Amino acid sequence: MAVDAIAATISELAPLLRRKKISPVELTRLYLERAKRLNPHLNAYTTLTEEQALADAARAEREIHQSLYRGPLHGIPFSIKDNLSTRGIRTTAGSKILADWVPDFDATAVQRVKAAGAILLGKTNMHEWALGGTTINPFYGTTHNPWNVDYIAGGSSGGSAAAVAADLCLASIGTDSAQSVRNPASMCGIVGLKPTYGRVSQFGTVAGTGAYSTNHIGLLTRTVEDCALVLQTIAGHDPKDPLSAHAPVPNFSLGIGKAVKGMKVGILRGYFDAFIAKEVSASVCQAVAALNSLGMQTEEVTTPHLDLIPAIKVCTSRVENAAAHDPYLRTKANEYSKATLHSYIAALLTPATTYVMAQRARRIVCDEFDELLKRVQLLILPTIGFPVPTIEQCQAGYVEFDGKKIPRQDCRGGLESFCCIPFNVTGLPAISLCCGFSQSGLPLGLQIVAGSFQEPLLFQVAHAYERLTEWYRRRPALPA
Amino acid sequence: MEEQLRKLNREYAFNLSEAEIQAITRRAEEFERLFSCLYEVDLSDTTPLLKLDKRP
Numbered sequence: 001m002a003v004d005a006i007a008a009t010i011s012e013l014a015p016l017l018r019r020k021k022i023s024p025v026e027l028t029r030l031y032l033e034r035a036k037r038l039n040p041h042l043n044a045y046t047t048l049t050e051e052q053a054l055a056d057a058a059r060a061e062r063e064i065h066q067s068l069y070r071g072p073l074h075g076i077p078f079s080i081k082d083n084l085s086t087r088g089i090r091t092t093a094g095s096k097i098l099a100d101w102v103p104d105f106d107a108t109a110v111q112r113v114k115a116a117g118a119i120l121l122g123k124t125n126m127h128e129w130a131l132g133g134t135t136i137n138p139f140y141g142t143t144h145n146p147w148n149v150d151y152i153a154g155g156s157s158g159g160s161a162a163a164v165a166a167d168l169c170l171a172s173i174g175t176d177s178a179q180s181v182r183n184p185a186s187m188c189g190i191v192g193l194k195p196t197y198g199r200v201s202q203f204g205t206v207a208g209t210g211a212y213s214t215n216h217i218g219l220l221t222r223t224v225e226d227c228a229l230v231l232q233t234i235a236g237h238d239p240k241d242p243l244s245a246h247a248p249v250p251n252f253s254l255g256i257g258k259a260v261k262g263m264k265v266g267i268l269r270g271y272f273d274a275f276i277a278k279e280v281s282a283s284v285c286q287a288v289a290a291l292n293s294l295g296m297q298t299e300e301v302t303t304p305h306l307d308l309i310p311a312i313k314v315c316t317s318r319v320e321n322a323a324a325h326d327p328y329l330r331t332k333a334n335e336y337s338k339a340t341l342h343s344y345i346a347a348l349l350t351p352a353t354t355y356v357m358a359q360r361a362r363r364i365v366c367d368e369f370d371e372l373l374k375r376v377q378l379l380i381l382p383t384i385g386f387p388v389p390t391i392e393q394c395q396a397g398y399v400e401f402d403g404k405k406i407p408r409q410d411c412r413g414g415l416e417s418f419c420c421i422p423f424n425v426t427g428l429p430a431i432s433l434c435c436g437f438s439q440s441g442l443p444l445g446l447q448i449v450a451g452s453f454q455e456p457l458l459f460q461v462a463h464a465y466e467r468l469t470e471w472y473r474r475r476p477a478l479p480a
Numbered sequence: 481m482e483e484q485l486r487k488l489n490r491e492y493a494f495n496l497s498e499a500e501i502q503a504i505t506r507r508a509e510e511f512e513r514l515f516s517c518l519y520e521v522d523l524s525d526t527t528p529l530l531k532l533d534k535r536p
Contacts, residue, residue, distance in 0.1 A: 357518040359528035411510035
């Protein structure tokens with residue numbers, strides 16, 4: 001093969017595939033072999049679809065040779081989180097209840113990437129029912145961080161992030177109801193995007209793996225440029241999803257490479273500041289300096305009712321999820337892990353009036369963010385407030401930073417979600433990308449946020465930062 | 481809260497142990513305290529946001 005296809009990105013490989021310099025079959029075989037070799041160490045995939053992947057790659061090769069090139073994802077190996085329905089392929093949602101469920105349809109996002117000619121390698125591991133940020137799964141095992149297998153890969157889309165970071169695929173599609181794409185992307189040192197609410201159809205996402213009000217389909221890729229290419233393929237209204245937006249789909253790559261000088265960026269301050277470790281703070285300060293060096297203006301900002309966000313998020317998500325689980329709670333309660341079951345039962349005790357109050361308060365919070373984003377164009381903050389915890393720490397229920405040992409969860413949810421949830425509540429697009437490494441050698445993430453449907457701006461700034469700092473060039477040391 | 485939970489336990493046939501009932505009750509009470517801030521905001525003229533359907 002003419003290039004190091006394992007180290008290359010989608011934007012580098014796509015022109016080579018189009019010009020027939022690379023064979024989709026060879027590329028797919030390369031990634032499958034690597035996945036089979038490394039998956040026993042990482043547990044990123046729950047299902048590998050080798051036979052189908054090779055058949056799809058052969059078809060892509062035939063089409064490209066007949067000059068029927070479909071676009072930049074044609075022949076590109078990718079993976080899908082196991083809560084997105086895949087026709088003919090087991091879709092477990094990380095649960096025991098759906099262990100043997102084989103859908104007879106594809107989720108819209110899956111259908112769109114397949115139609116673009118991408119090659120599905122398999123389904124990735126996730127937190128049980130997407131209800132957590134560790135991907136320590138009692139039924140399908142723990143996903144390990146490719147940078148150090150003693151550490152968590154994050155979650156709930158932990159398998160997707162580990163697969164991309166370890167070069168077991170070039171991109172993955174996940175879901176994000178509280179943090180679930182950005183958290184594992186941050187912990188694994190890759191790019192994770194939660195687009196604007198409604199930008200991507202949620203049709204085919206397993207019910208009960210993300211609340212109606214706060215869930216989003218998201219993307220995990222190695223670079224910002226790749227992220228824009230994949231979003232281009234899956235974005236747009238879907239009549240099958242009444243919550244998908246009618247917003248026009250712009251060229252998401254249009255701003256990439258353009259100057260960002262003069263843009264105003266708010267450094268968001270709020271309730272999460274109490275849970276930000278010194279080394280995370282330092283890396284965000286360096287990121288601010290980098291943005292300043294690109295000519296951007298930065299200032300500290302907040303919103304008046306930011307403190308309401310954990311209550312709004314927890315109330316809406318827990319209640320909506322519990323409603324989705326009601327049939328299983330009545331018939332298969334013993335097939336949940338105890339922790340998940342207890343969480344849903346506690347949610348059943350929330351009064352309906354409280355749910356409505358949360359949705360009313362959400363409007364206030366959203367309006368305030370819209371006002372703030374008239375004053376500054378973008379917001380930045382850490383993706384996670386502290387360095388990646390070990391698997392052992394998470395199993396023991398705590399995280400440790402700055403000499404403090406803190407319970408990993410309280411009634412607001414996992415501490416690692418605190419910087420992410422404002423954008424699930426508001427639906428604003430948010431991207432996480434690597435902004436350095438902790439003393440333990442694990443990646444740290446910077447979150448950049450824009451106004452609704454401003455993904456092109458998000459990509460423009462994220463790309464400028466990515467190319468300036470070049471953190472994305474660092475790769476985990478895994479067997480070749 | 482505990483009585484409500486016991487009723488749910490019967491209705492859904494969860495077969496929760498006494499220790500589980502106590503643990504879930506404590507968690508539900510923590511949620512209740514967390515949600516109390518939603519009742520301290522003036523929401524008199526605010527309608528619920530049930531669909532984020534913003535257009536650029």
